[in-house]
Every structure is written in C-alpha cells, then in structure tokens.
Amino acid sequence: MSAATNIDGGGTLAGYNFAYLDEQTKRMIRRALLKAVAIPGYQVPFASRDMPLPYGWGTGGIQVTAACIGQEDVLKVIDQGADDTTNAVSIRRFFATTAGVATTERTVEASIIQTRHRIPEKPLTEGQILVYQVPIPEPLRFLEPRERETRKLHALADYGVMHVRLYEDIARLGRIATSYSYPVLVNDRYVMSPSPIPKFDNPKMHMNPALQLFGAGREKRIYAIPPFTKVVSLDFEDHPFEIQKWDEPCAICGATGSYLDEVVTDDAGNRMFCCSDTDHCAERVAAGEGPGAGESR
Amino acid sequence: MAALGTDAAIAEGFADPVTASQEHFRHLLDALSRPGRIVELGAGLPAAPAPLSRGSYALLLSLLDYETPLWLAEAGEAAASLRFHCGCPVTECTGDAVFAVAPGGAAPALEEFAQGTPDYPDRSTTLLLEVEALGEGGQELVLRGPGIEESAVLRVGGLDAGLVGQLRANHRSFPQGVDIVLVAGSRIAGLPRTTEVEIR
Structure with a gap:
C-alpha cells in the first residue's frame, strides 16, 4: 500500500489560519488537553468556540483535532464506523482545506482519527490519537441536572446514583439494558461517559496504547484517557458487564x-x-x- | 532579580509560531501522556533568555498567553521576553501561577503552587523543573501509573532528593496536585500527578 495522500484534494484556504482556529484559541484548548491527560476521566471546562457547523455535528471533536493537528499528520474521520457518510466526509474535507493535511480512510495509516460513536475494529497503536465527538460529557447529567451538584459528586467520587440506575435496569428487565454510552470508571477514580459508542467498544478503551481525547463543543468540556490506563465498565458481581x-x-x-x-x-x-x-x-x-x-x- | 523590566533585552521568539507551537505542544502532550519517556523537542529551538533552557523557553512560548500568569524562580531576561512575545502576566505569587519554572535542585515546595480544588482539580500549576540531565545522572526513578504499561525507569541528573518525597505526596493528593515537566536542554519528560514515583 502506498503512503497516504490527501484523498480529498489539496490546497489550503486563503485567509484562514492553519487548521481554522486562531492561535490563542488553540493555546487555550491545548492547555485544557494537557490538564485532561493529567487527570484521566475528569472533564476540563474550556472556552468552546462557534464553529462553521452546528452543535451536534462534532464541534468539540473538531476543535480538539484543530488544536492537535500538524502538517505531518494523516487524518481519518469516521461516523458510526463509516468513512463515507456526510459528517465524516465534510469534517475530513474541512481539515484538508484549512490545514492541507493528508487524509485517509485506512485506520493503519492515520495518526489522528476523529470519531463519532465508534472505535475502529483494528487495534490502535502507540503513535495514534483517537478524538471522540461527545454530545453529553456528563455521565450523571440525566440523573442530576444541576452542574454544581454533579461536580460535587465527582469531587467526592460519590457514584452511588449511577449504580442505582444500573440496578434499576436489573430489577425491571433482569439485565443492564444500557447498550451505548455505557459508563466507565477511569483509573479507579472518575466515572466517565465514553460518548455514545456501543458498549461493544468499551473494552477497547482499557489499556489502549493510543491516546484518547474527548471534545464536547456545546457542553464546553474536554477530557482524556492517556495510553495504558485502566478503564472499567461499571457492573455488579452477579451481573457482569457483557458486550453485544x-x-x-x-x-x-x-x-x-x-x-x-x-x-x-x-x-x-x-x-x-x-x-x-x-x-x-x-x-x-x-x-x-x-x-x-x-x-x- | 532584575527588574521586570523596561530596559531588559528581548530574546527572539519563534520564526514560525504556528508550526513551532503545534510541534512543541504535541511533544509535551506525548511526554505527559507517557511519563518516563524522554522526548526531544528537536533542533532549531530559539536561543533562550537567561536563566531558561531552550526547552523551557520553547514550551512557554508555545503555551502562554494573557490568561496564564507565569512564575519564575529567577526573572532575568526571560520575564521581559515572555511578556513581550506572549503577553502573559508575570506573578511573584506561586499560588497564582498557571505555569512556573524553577531549577530542579532548588525549587520551592510543591505544595506552595496552585493545587486546584476538589471541584476543579485542573486549576493547578504546571511546573517546569530545569534539571541537568535526562536519561543519565544520579537519580534513578521508577514510575508507575496511567501512560505506563508496567513500569518505566527514568534517570535524572540534578533533581533535589527532597523533591522526590514531595512528588510522592503530590501523587497521593490526586486528583489535586501540580503537574511537572522535567527539562534538560531540549529534552523533556513528563511527571503528571497520576505518576507514582519511587527511587531505585
């Protein structure tokens, strides 16, 4: 296989900074990313910017990618696992146009993979960065709508309410019915939303050699899982976690x-x-x- | 300490700030996500103003702006240069610093720097410690934690022995605590608060 080339045509757009965002914004996001890596699973607030596409289309992931990407990077973008859907193609073209970087559809060729709702089947390697698009970063949000309260629950590592939710599934349905956005415990400390990936992908997060970064644009949060970090899906001894x-x-x-x-x-x-x-x-x-x-x- | 000042010489910044700051950020991201790994920032770093090393100067040029108060153990020409290039406030209070630079042999106690709060542990200082050598030297540290598959060994020259004990206390206070970057010339190694440090 030949080296990756830009499958979306080349040439950077005149009048825009490299990778669209201005330098001060990139610095602010980069500092948030460094703190996110130092506190695995903790959601770092950041000053999310308006992007030239609506919230819900990956504005958080795009900002994280824009802050990380360099001229040497090869970018792959997937939407529910597919490289050829509208969201994936438009984000790939966005960076091909604003950063002039090489793009690819092949997992092995990519140095940065931006993803919506999947982790690639092929195991990731050390040099790679996986950037998740996240709609709701707070795993406790549907149980406790107040930000001040969820922040306090994280500070106290008080996650009983999440276990009660999973238990209620078992009481009503005989099993944990959550099949995507299945909550995980990162580095034995923070309960984290893995973004709406299917629970099938949860085990891939554990001790992954790649760096995993998460960006939520509307909710203005960035979080991360460093390589080789313990990630455990919440479960019970008598109802162990299972994948589809x-x-x-x-x-x-x-x-x-x-x-x-x-x-x-x-x-x-x-x-x-x-x-x-x-x-x-x-x-x-x-x-x-x-x-x-x-x-x- | 020289006055933070007016007639101090200004050192050169990056020739290509967009590319240089992206590259140095990625190196730092790599170093902090894989503690124990020694990352080379590369050739062509701008000459650093006293008392900074080229590595520290390049990292600070890449990450500072008006939102990031900087604390320097010794201001020298560095304070004026970084204020000029980045527009960062220079603070004399360690607890206010978002970034700080100190020599690895004579740094203030880690607990003097911003630790973050239980609700916002990210609001803590990132401390660059200037050491004499990385990959060689007197101290052999064994590291464990996120970013390390089993354990990693890092040799450091010129790190105060008392500081290693403080690193252990810093790790125990997780999720609060400071994050440390060891800098020797153009080589860096990350010691985030998640890393458990032992002396071999």
Missing part, C-alpha cells in the same frame, strides 16, 4: 468478531447485518474474505 453478540456474521465480509449494523434492504422487511467499520470490512473483502470464505475473525 450477533447470531450471524457480516453479510459482506463474513466477520463474526466485529460490531454489526442492521440494514433494512427492501419494503418487505428483509434485512442484513454488516460491519459498521467500513475500512475493516473493505480490507477483509480485499483480502478475499466473504460470507462463504471461512471465518477467522
């Missing part, structure tokens, strides 16, 4: 170990299950794997 499983393999590449999306294929209600990580799926197909090809992983 599927009865059938990916209909395109035959993978059984990846996170599958359910896709309705016609008006008769027929459906298929296929990998949500498009790069992982395409790589397997290119390697000759398929539903009939015999499954390894």
Whole structure:
C-alpha cells in the first residue's frame, strides 16, 4: 500500500489560519488537553468556540483535532464506523482545506482519527490519537441536572446514583439494558461517559496504547484517557458487564468478531447485518474474505 | 532579580509560531501522556533568555498567553521576553501561577503552587523543573501509573532528593496536585500527578 495522500484534494484556504482556529484559541484548548491527560476521566471546562457547523455535528471533536493537528499528520474521520457518510466526509474535507493535511480512510495509516460513536475494529497503536465527538460529557447529567451538584459528586467520587440506575435496569428487565454510552470508571477514580459508542467498544478503551481525547463543543468540556490506563465498565458481581453478540456474521465480509449494523434492504422487511467499520470490512473483502470464505475473525 | 523590566533585552521568539507551537505542544502532550519517556523537542529551538533552557523557553512560548500568569524562580531576561512575545502576566505569587519554572535542585515546595480544588482539580500549576540531565545522572526513578504499561525507569541528573518525597505526596493528593515537566536542554519528560514515583 502506498503512503497516504490527501484523498480529498489539496490546497489550503486563503485567509484562514492553519487548521481554522486562531492561535490563542488553540493555546487555550491545548492547555485544557494537557490538564485532561493529567487527570484521566475528569472533564476540563474550556472556552468552546462557534464553529462553521452546528452543535451536534462534532464541534468539540473538531476543535480538539484543530488544536492537535500538524502538517505531518494523516487524518481519518469516521461516523458510526463509516468513512463515507456526510459528517465524516465534510469534517475530513474541512481539515484538508484549512490545514492541507493528508487524509485517509485506512485506520493503519492515520495518526489522528476523529470519531463519532465508534472505535475502529483494528487495534490502535502507540503513535495514534483517537478524538471522540461527545454530545453529553456528563455521565450523571440525566440523573442530576444541576452542574454544581454533579461536580460535587465527582469531587467526592460519590457514584452511588449511577449504580442505582444500573440496578434499576436489573430489577425491571433482569439485565443492564444500557447498550451505548455505557459508563466507565477511569483509573479507579472518575466515572466517565465514553460518548455514545456501543458498549461493544468499551473494552477497547482499557489499556489502549493510543491516546484518547474527548471534545464536547456545546457542553464546553474536554477530557482524556492517556495510553495504558485502566478503564472499567461499571457492573455488579452477579451481573457482569457483557458486550453485544450477533447470531450471524457480516453479510459482506463474513466477520463474526466485529460490531454489526442492521440494514433494512427492501419494503418487505428483509434485512442484513454488516460491519459498521467500513475500512475493516473493505480490507477483509480485499483480502478475499466473504460470507462463504471461512471465518477467522 | 532584575527588574521586570523596561530596559531588559528581548530574546527572539519563534520564526514560525504556528508550526513551532503545534510541534512543541504535541511533544509535551506525548511526554505527559507517557511519563518516563524522554522526548526531544528537536533542533532549531530559539536561543533562550537567561536563566531558561531552550526547552523551557520553547514550551512557554508555545503555551502562554494573557490568561496564564507565569512564575519564575529567577526573572532575568526571560520575564521581559515572555511578556513581550506572549503577553502573559508575570506573578511573584506561586499560588497564582498557571505555569512556573524553577531549577530542579532548588525549587520551592510543591505544595506552595496552585493545587486546584476538589471541584476543579485542573486549576493547578504546571511546573517546569530545569534539571541537568535526562536519561543519565544520579537519580534513578521508577514510575508507575496511567501512560505506563508496567513500569518505566527514568534517570535524572540534578533533581533535589527532597523533591522526590514531595512528588510522592503530590501523587497521593490526586486528583489535586501540580503537574511537572522535567527539562534538560531540549529534552523533556513528563511527571503528571497520576505518576507514582519511587527511587531505585
């Protein structure tokens, strides 16, 4: 495979600073990131800026990426695992245009991966940075709406209310029904929202060699998980944490170990299950794997 | 201490501030996310005003602005230069400092710097400690914690022995505490408050 090139065309936009944000804003975000790394799982407030796209489209992730990215970086952007959806393509083009950086769809080639709601299937490596787009950074927000109170709960490491919520699931439904945004305990101290990734991806956060950064633009919070940091999904001894499983393999590449999306294929209600990580799926197909090809992983 | 002043010489800043500050930030991010790793800031750092090393001067030029009071153990030409380039206030109160620089052999007690509060532990000082050597020298520190797979060994020259005990107290006060960057010339190593330090 040749080295990554800019798949979105090149050339930086005249009249804008490198990577869009002005230098003072970048410094402010960089200082927040350094503190976030020093206090894993703690949400650092930052002065989130208006970006040229609406809240909810990844303004937090974009600001974190803009503060980190340099001319040597290779950027990949995924939206629910896919490189080719509107949000992913437009954010990738944004940086191709404002920073002139190389972009890629391949996980192995990327030095910075900005993600909405997935962690790539291929294990990340030491040099990589994973930037999450986060809508609601506060894991306790739906249990306690007052910021002053949730801040106090974090200060006291008082997370009983979260365990009660998980217990109520068990009392009503017999199991913990949370399937995405599943809360984690970072470095034995802070309960953290992993952003709306499926709980399938939670175990990948634990002791990951890559640096994981989280940006919430509307809520104005940045947090981080340094490499090789303990990340535990909350559970109970008699109801241990479990990830999703599927009865059938990916209909395109035959993978059984990846996170599958359910896709309705016609008006008769027929459906298929296929990998949500498009790069992982395409790589397997290119390697000759398929539903009939015999499954390894 | 020279007056924070008017007739002090101003040292040169970055030739290309956008690229240089991004690169140095990434090096510092790398150092703080992987304690024990020695990171080289690279050649071509601007000459530093006294008493700073090139490494400290480059990091401060990259991160300071009007929001970040700076405390210097010895002001020298550095205070005037950084005020000129970054517009940062220079404070004489360690507790107000967002960034601080001190020699590794004669630093104030760590608890004198801003520790953050239980609600806002991020509001603490980042302290650059100027040491004589990294990767060699008299002290051998064994590090454990986030960013380190098992344990890491860091050799440091010119770090006050009493300071190592303070580093342990700093770690115990987590999530509050200061974050430390050891600087030797153009080489840096991070010791965030999450890192548990032992002397071998």
